[in-house]
Amino acid sequence: MAEPVEAVVGSSEVLAALGRCYDPCCREKAISVVDMGLIESIRVEAGRVDIDMILTSGWCPFAAHLLTMMEDEVGALDGVEDVAVKVVWSTAWTPDRLSDDARKKLSLPMEQLIPLREARLAREHSNVEALER
Helix, strand or coil: CCCCCCCCCCCHHHHHCCCCCCCCCCHHHHHCCCCCEEEEEEEEEECEEEECCCCCCCCCCCCCHHHHHHHHHHCCCCCCEEEEEEECCCCCCCCCHHHHHHHHHHHCHHHHHHHHHHHHHHHHHHHHHHHHH
């Protein structure tokens, strides 16, 4: 009888699992932590997965939720015995980290932006006039 072969997980499987993790603010647009550019590094060694991630803001109210979700998704992979997700602060998040798909989902067409800009400018103008009175 052959001995069971231990499942070996690689960074591509971990990345796919992380692709199922969403910040609550981005879930409805299906933008994962991977698409947001939050994953800084993944290290896989003998059943242990270490993930370094960055946050879009140090004030992110969902950070604990995200870490737990990521640990659960990656921990469910065959061959994963331990998962550690750590927030690192050595890299600042910028919109440049967004995937092309995320950037498209978060962009508004110019015809939708112009009325918003005009409304903001009108509000600012009326606020200035009110202060001058």
